[in-house]
Amino acid sequence: MDRNVVTATILIALIMVVWLTWLAPPIQPPAELSSPDTVQVEEISPPEPVEAPRQLGRESLRTPDELSSDSTIAGVSNGVERTIRISSSLYTAVLSTKGGTLVSFELKDYHDAADSSLVQLVDLSEAGALGMVFTTPSNRVYDSRSFFFESDTSRDALEVGSAPVQVKMTSRVGSGSISMVYTFAPDTYEVGFEVAMTGSETFLTPAGYELIWNGAIPFTEIDRENEVRATGAFAKSGGAVEFAKVMDETYSENSIRGDVDWVAIKGKYFTTVILPDQPGRGAELIGERFGELSDPGLSLQYSASLAMGPPVESDNFRLYMGPMELSRIRRYDADLYNMVDFGWSFFAKLTRPLAKYFFAPVFSFLASFIPNYGLVIILFSILVKMLLYPLTKSSFTSMAKMRELQPRMEAIKAKYADSPAKQQEAMMKMYKETGVNPVGGCLPMLLQYPIIIALWQFLPQAIEIRQQGFLWATDLSAPDVILSLPFTIPMYGDFVSGFTVLMGLSMVVQMRLQASPSSGAQAKMFMYVFPVMIFVIFNRLAAGLNLYYLCYNVLSAAQQKMINRNLHKHPEELAPVKVTKAGRARPKGSGGKRKKK
Numbered sequence: 001m002d003r004n005v006v007t008a009t010i011l012i013a014l015i016m017v018v019w020l021t022w023l024a025p026p027i028q029p030p031a032e033l034s035s036p037d038t039v040q041v042e043e044i045s046p047p048e049p050v051e052a053p054r055q056l057g058r059e060s061l062r063t064p065d066e067l068s069s070d071s072t073i074a075g076v077s078n079g080v081e082r083t084i085r086i087s088s089s090l091y092t093a094v095l096s097t098k099g100g101t102l103v104s105f106e107l108k109d110y111h112d113a114a115d116s117s118l119v120q121l122v123d124l125s126e127a128g129a130l131g132m133v134f135t136t137p138s139n140r141v142y143d144s145r146s147f148f149f150e151s152d153t154s155r156d157a158l159e160v161g162s163a164p165v166q167v168k169m170t171s172r173v174g175s176g177s178i179s180m181v182y183t184f185a186p187d188t189y190e191v192g193f194e195v196a197m198t199g200s201e202t203f204l205t206p207a208g209y210e211l212i213w214n215g216a217i218p219f220t221e222i223d224r225e226n227e228v229r230a231t232g233a234f235a236k237s238g239g240a241v242e243f244a245k246v247m248d249e250t251y252s253e254n255s256i257r258g259d260v261d262w263v264a265i266k267g268k269y270f271t272t273v274i275l276p277d278q279p280g281r282g283a284e285l286i287g288e289r290f291g292e293l294s295d296p297g298l299s300l301q302y303s304a305s306l307a308m309g310p311p312v313e314s315d316n317f318r319l320y321m322g323p324m325e326l327s328r329i330r331r332y333d334a335d336l337y338n339m340v341d342f343g344w345s346f347f348a349k350l351t352r353p354l355a356k357y358f359f360a361p362v363f364s365f366l367a368s369f370i371p372n373y374g375l376v377i378i379l380f381s382i383l384v385k386m387l388l389y390p391l392t393k394s395s396f397t398s399m400a401k402m403r404e405l406q407p408r409m410e411a412i413k414a415k416y417a418d419s420p421a422k423q424q425e426a427m428m429k430m431y432k433e434t435g436v437n438p439v440g441g442c443l444p445m446l447l448q449y450p451i452i453i454a455l456w457q458f459l460p461q462a463i464e465i466r467q468q469g470f471l472w473a474t475d476l477s478a479p480d481v482i483l484s485l486p487f488t489i490p491m492y493g494d495f496v497s498g499f500t501v502l503m504g505l506s507m508v509v510q511m512r513l514q515a516s517p518s519s520g521a522q523a524k525m526f527m528y529v530f531p532v533m534i535f536v537i538f539n540r541l542a543a544g545l546n547l548y549y550l551c552y553n554v555l556s557a558a559q560q561k562m563i564n565r566n567l568h569k570h571p572e573e574l575a576p577v578k579v580t581k582a583g584r585a586r587p588k589g590s591g592g593k594r595k596k597k
Helices: 003-023 064-068 224-227 328-330 347-367 373-387 389-404 406-415 419-432 441-445 449-461 498-514 522-537 543-568
Strands: 082-087 091-096 101-111 118-120 129-133 141-143 158-160 165-173 178-186 188-198 209-214 231-235 240-246 253-266 268-274 280-290 299-308 315-325 481-489 492-498 577-581 585-587
Touching: 082 165, 101 129, 101 268, 101 315, 118 141, 158 165, 158 449, 209 268, 231 280, 231 299, 240 253, 240 280, 253 299, 315 328, 328 347, 347 449, 373 389, 373 449, 373 543, 406 419, 449 543, 481 498, 492 498, 498 522, 498 543, 522 543
Parallel strands: 082 158
Antiparallel strands: 082 091, 091 101, 101 118, 129 141, 129 209, 165 178, 178 188, 188 315, 209 299, 231 240, 231 253, 253 268, 253 280, 268 315, 280 299, 481 492, 577 585
């Protein structure tokens, strides 16, 4: 392997190591201000550690005694809690008359990776997920989840069939009322939500109210650390997606002023989004982490509130509560997919469009007629290889020619060992005669990196492969453990992933094909050290990602083998070139005269 190829490979390795170290799992930077009306508050840490979880957004919840002490609110403190279960083909929701709020929302098609229970989107430690926070003319702050509501149905269970099911919750407040109307439609994760008020001037100031979603989405994956890094509270304002996330810091807060298109709480694969029909007047995003990322008792609390003005009659919202599946969330045309982290903004500008407009649609199309996602990934790798074929062919051909020229390069070095200038001159003359570009193998490889990085980010976050098995892998979104170790190796883990081992071996084969017989000891050592580095780094990554790179490496090795064989069959391509009188290039020694018969 010549020096240029080794240098290029080292550069590529450094790029991957830096990318993995800083961006895998990726940490999204704070979004730039895109509107003069938008203000972002820097992340801060509490001055002292908090031992017990603080109920974010719960300061406005009142006890019955506190409610009865305010004549305006006194009537809402009495009641009997009753729950109403609404079942559709996709989920089971539970509403409570205490707060008129959602106290449970389970997805029927998705299961917790740890205990196989249904995925729950409501934090059960909270007093319901959805609440309305407002200030009374007497300057007291209340949360509707403290109130008792009356339902317009006496049934405790409702089934969503071919027609939507509507449930109305009403609470008498002062001389007016607050009504919350939920509409559950068939075959969709969207729930219609309406806030209607009568006589609001008796209990509501002109400042309006805040619609708040409390609680992080409960953990659904085994790898909590990666899941925490993908979790956060989000809002779209001024065309940019703002966020509050807790990873290295234990507390994060982001106050937004100006028009807000939506607010959301997101886990790794699932989200709850509040989309108002009319933009909100601001938003507050709060997050707090309790425990270290590696702590088994780790817990998160998130809060996303949307500021709304006093409704003239009613405010209408759409609640999306379901998977971060691009084919579903792109229907809202609200940039919801921008909640998915694609790394630093510089890379995200390249990788997110590739994932959004190419990888995800093609992936979905292949899955429409291929029953297994492992096979989808294999075919997907073939399609990507075909797409990159012109680049890889140019790169591999250039590297193969450089290997074939290695003996001549060594001869030149030996001949002009005492004169670097003459050595360089002879090298350039050789390159010119053979038409070989010494850096021709590097540029095509670098041009592939936006696609490689986009796939690096897309596959581990694609919910389509979550809990989908292939061969020995039971979940393509998690490592495919084939051997558990009784100890933990730093950076590697306490297990061995099958596809990672095969991928490392395929990389060794590919690098052997790229090596030349005269490669030095350092180059040969690097041929094995680099795959070991990849083997260590990739061990804890998703099996689907390792399967993709395994297939890609096998295809690359086959392509390199074909190019090497073709070059051996046509050695004249590397012969010195001379220019004829007609201006045509012809290999030297080919003869300008016909042989006599």
